[in-house]
Amino acid sequence: MVGLAGTKNFFDISKPYISPVNGFDRDKECSNLIPRVLAHYQEFYREKAMAADQDVFLLISPPWLSSFERSLLWILGFRPSMFFPIINSAVAEELSSDQRRRIEEVKTESRRLEREITQAMARIQETVAEQPVYSLMRRFGGLVDGERPELEEAMDELKAAMLVVVGNADALQGWAVTEVLGVLNPVQGVKFLAAVARLFGV
Numbered sequence: 001m002v003g004l005a006g007t008k009n010f011f012d013i014s015k016p017y018i019s020p021v022n023g024f025d026r027d028k029e030c031s032n033l034i035p036r037v038l039a040h041y042q043e044f045y046r047e048k049a050m051a052a053d054q055d056v057f058l059l060i061s062p063p064w065l066s067s068f069e070r071s072l073l074w075i076l077g078f079r080p081s082m083f084f085p086i087i088n089s090a091v092a093e094e095l096s097s098d099q100r101r102r103i104e105e106v107k108t109e110s111r112r113l114e115r116e117i118t119q120a121m122a123r124i125q126e127t128v129a130e131q132p133v134y135s136l137m138r139r140f141g142g143l144v145d146g147e148r149p150e151l152e153e154a155m156d157e158l159k160a161a162m163l164v165v166v167g168n169a170d171a172l173q174g175w176a177v178t179e180v181l182g183v184l185n186p187v188q189g190v191k192f193l194a195a196v197a198r199l200f201g202v
Contacts, residue, residue, distance in 0.1 A: 030186035037193055041177065045170050052076060056162045075121055075169035080110045080176035083196070087180065090195035091188045099183050106179045113172050117165060124161045 084107045181189045
């Protein structure tokens with residue numbers, strides 16, 4: 001979730017934007033702030049995509065994360081469904097009935113797409129346990145020359161399939177952010193992004 005906050009702690013940066021101050025046009029300033037945050041968010045995903053292309057297998061289960069952090073990880077990122085409890089805690093009392101309805105629509109569609117992507121990743125992971133890939137991987141150290149190209153081809157196909165799923169997951173995360181911010185007004189949007197930053201420690 002790093003990437004929503006930029007190089008500084010967005011939670012700290014956002015405080016003057018969401019606290020009433022005399023002579024401070026919160027709607028205008030928040031409207032200006034959100035695109036800057038999203039620009040950094042997009043840059044983060046471009047960098048992540050390049051890293052995944054280098055070694056998607058490593059990023060699927062990063063060894064530098066704690067076990068708790070890995071438990072929150074969903075296909076190199078966060079589950080979009082995590083947004084909605086954050087919305088409830090950050091701005092629920094400020095939402096109009098129309099906003100609540102639209103947020104519920106985004107949540108329903110987000111969860112449907114999240115399930116589809118999760119199932120696609122599960123199908124890919126199941127292929128690892130199937131023949132001939134599993135057999136070749138088990139005998140990796142003892143493969144004869146004719147089998148090495150076969151394993152390399154199988155791993156390339158597995159990598160390509162994983163990259164497609166990772167790309168779809170990233171796209172869903174970006175879509176969910178955009179849709180939520182499209183429902184919220186600018187000040188609510190900054191409050192939402194600040195709550196996300198606080199939750200993820202960025």
